[in-house]
Amino acid sequence: MIPPARQKPVFRFAPSPNGRLHLGHALSALLNADMAKATGGRLLLRMEDIDIGRCTPEFERAIYDDLAWLGLTWEEPVRRQSEHLDDYRRALDRLIADGLAYPAFMTRGEVKARAAQSEAAGKAWPRDPDGAPHYPNDERYLAASIRQQRIAAGERHVWRLDMERAVASVNTALTWVETGDGQTGEIVADPRAWGDVVLWRSDAPSSYHLSVTVDDAVQGITHVVRGLDLFHATSVHRLLQTLLDLPAPSYRHHRLILGADGRKLSKSQGDTALLELRKAGRTSDAIRRLVGL
Incomplete structure (x- = not known):
């Protein structure tokens, strides 16, 4: 008897398109991608865009640009909560x-x-x-x-x-x-x-x-990896x-990237935005080092 095929692990990165991604998002996205690759799993992308007053198509496009710059790929279609x-x-x-x-x-x-x-x-x-x-x-x-x-x-x-x-x-x-x-x-x-x-x-x-x-x-989703x-x-x-x-996935809550004031990063802190770091000449490899990967 042939045993049933083992389900591939499924990971997801689920940002809200209400601002630019920062180093904290980079850590979470890269961890999900690394774990999916290491386990032969899948990486999905979800846009948590229910807050229609703050989420915009411009921020969504910026997320795609930032993730692609980090070297990430994901399955299509992207799930948008608003849909x-x-x-x-x-x-x-x-x-x-x-x-x-x-x-x-x-x-x-x-x-x-x-x-x-x-x-x-x-x-x-x-x-x-x-x-x-x-x-x-x-x-x-x-x-x-x-x-x-x-x-x-x-x-x-x-x-x-x-x-x-x-x-x-x-x-x-x-x-x-x-x-x-x-x-x-x-x-x-x-x-x-x-x-x-x-x-x-x-x-x-x-x-x-x-x-x-x-x-x-x-x-x-079989593995939830988040802050x-x-x-x-x-x-x-x-x-x-x-x-x-x-069903209940397994969970991995990872460390947070903190600002100079010791607080969790927020999208209002422009100096940690991936776009600004890219403009300053940082590479995707440098971002991995900055977040400790």
Whole structure:
């Protein structure tokens, strides 16, 4: 009997075309490409362009130019999140039908004010790993008729995951396999640390958490290689994968490239942009050395 062919590992680099790539992006892209080559795997490219207010075709073209200059090649077609909103909506609708998502009407400013008021009174307010205050749980328990009235009246809202109900509905331990530059081995997920995360909003329809979870499944990603700043977010992704019956890839969260001030690089720091480094005479080989490869 001939054994079934082993599935090739599938990696992905998934930038947002809302600015120029910098050295941190170069590290992530090169690591994905190197690991795909070393394992005989595939490298996919995804444009996480749901934020239509900030993402532009010009930045997307610049990403292609920067990656080609680094010597990378990838499979076509490139997946653009803005072209697959129906995929994310179907996932959201399933969570709503299962009673795991609810419409939330408070703004970020209102949530921050409520948390600040509580903390000023000496009462702790839970915050997520990024430091943002958790959403109050009042609206989890609104009657369906009240929710419908408020939505019908045109009241602005987002859809949030009912974290307590979602976690309670899972009948298995949530873990992931980690091979990165921080903790390694089997990591126990802690999605409750994030509170009732946003799944869908009006200004950028699907949230990062929901869209990236769906995308990785649709694209058959077997290995997620990304920065350590997303390590804790993996807890939410593992929960959503379980709720939506999606496969779990292995994860490698790599070290971050820090600026002179010790902070993670951002696209607003033009001096670390690959374009500027190229203009200054740096070569692609020099970029590999700069990021420690």
